[in-house]
Amino acid sequence: MATITYHAVDVGETLPPHESRPITRHVLALYCGASGDHNPIHVDIDFARKAGMPDVFAHGMLSMAYLAQLLTGWVPQDQIRQWGVRFIAITPVHAKVLCTGRVVEKFEADGERRVRLAIDAHTDGGIHTLSGDAIIALP
Amino acid sequence: MLDRSFIGLETKPRAVEVEKGQLRSFAAATGEKNPIYFDEAAARAAGHRSLPAPPTFLFCLASLAPDGENVIARLGVDMGRVLHGEQSFTYGEPIHAGDTITLKTRISDIYDKRGGALDFIVQDTEATNQNGQSVGLTRTVIVVRNG
Numbered sequence: 001m002a003t004i005t006y007h008a009v010d011v012g013e014t015l016p017p018h019e020s021r022p023i024t025r026h027v028l029a030l031y032c033g034a035s036g037d038h039n040p041i042h043v044d045i046d047f048a049r050k051a052g053m054p055d056v057f058a059h060g061m062l063s064m065a066y067l068a069q070l071l072t073g074w075v076p077q078d079q080i081r082q083w084g085v086r087f088i089a090i091t092p093v094h095a096k097v098l099c100t101g102r103v104v105e106k107f108e109a110d111g112e113r114r115v116r117l118a119i120d121a122h123t124d125g126g127i128h129t130l131s132g133d134a135i136i137a138l139p
Numbered sequence: 140m141l142d143r144s145f146i147g148l149e150t151k152p153r154a155v156e157v158e159k160g161q162l163r164s165f166a167a168a169t170g171e172k173n174p175i176y177f178d179e180a181a182a183r184a185a186g187h188r189s190l191p192a193p194p195t196f197l198f199c200l201a202s203l204a205p206d207g208e209n210v211i212a213r214l215g216v217d218m219g220r221v222l223h224g225e226q227s228f229t230y231g232e233p234i235h236a237g238d239t240i241t242l243k244t245r246i247s248d249i250y251d252k253r254g255g256a257l258d259f260i261v262q263d264t265e266a267t268n269q270n271g272q273s274v275g276l277t278r279t280v281i282v283v284r285n286g
Contacts, residue, residue, distance in 0.1 A: 009185070027170075034164035036153030059223075065194075069173075076185075082230070086224065086225050087222070108263055129219060
């Protein structure tokens with residue numbers, strides 16, 4: 001991983017985008033077990049239909065994990081200070097998740113140089129699913 | 140309408156071990172390509188003392204830890220009507236395989252929107268490691284669909 005430095009980064013610059021593999025039912029089953037989120041709405045279509053949904057749908061936190069990969073593909077994880085997202089639409093099964101990030105602010109805080117990123121996730125079907133920001137410390 | 144008297148409720152501290160196998164399962168489930176998250180030799184070569192927990196894994200630890208109080212169920216919430224509204228993380232010391240993380244969750248707020256069609260539950264969790272160091276804070280906003 002090339003070292004990203006504060007001086008080399010400009011506001012408006014975009015991060016290398018990150019695309020997930022398609023979220024199959026198998027991926028949802030694996031994520032259910034691996035994450036400890038056992039809500040059946042993500043893996044059991046009978047349960048989902050009883051709850052009024054047409055099908056199972058992906059865990060929001062699976063898409064947030066893909067956004068985390070966008071960040072850790074750019075800088076080592078220990079440079080992430082704070083980040084958060086709003087889940088704005090459900091991610092349907094079979095979707096691929098496209099993660100993007102853009103530098104929106106450069107500033108100094110707590111004696112270090114930081115940037116604020118605007119981060120977003122969209123499905124390959126064009127649904128905007130997650131929106132948030134991240135504070136990253138840079139050397 | 141959800142019982143507002145739960146606002147301010149704090150759960151008893153819950154301890155959970157960060158397991159290597161669980162981290163590898165998480166890496167596989169999320170299609171992780173960076174070997175530091177599943178190959179211990181790669182993790183050590185990158186300066187980690189063992190496999191690091193990836194950025195959202197702190198949320199998983201809260202799901203994996205036993206929750207004896209089960210606040211969501213006590214609020215009468217049907218899991219089929221729950222959506223994740225917001226999630227944020229603030230980090231302290233890094234978390235690695237072998238750590239024991241203690242979590243304490245507070246119900247910070249409960250409110251509704253659209254005339255009660257949606258209920259919101261705000262939960263803040265503090266996480267500390269076996270040395271008493273803060274490893275992070277998480278905020279989770281749960282949305283409950285009514286009707």
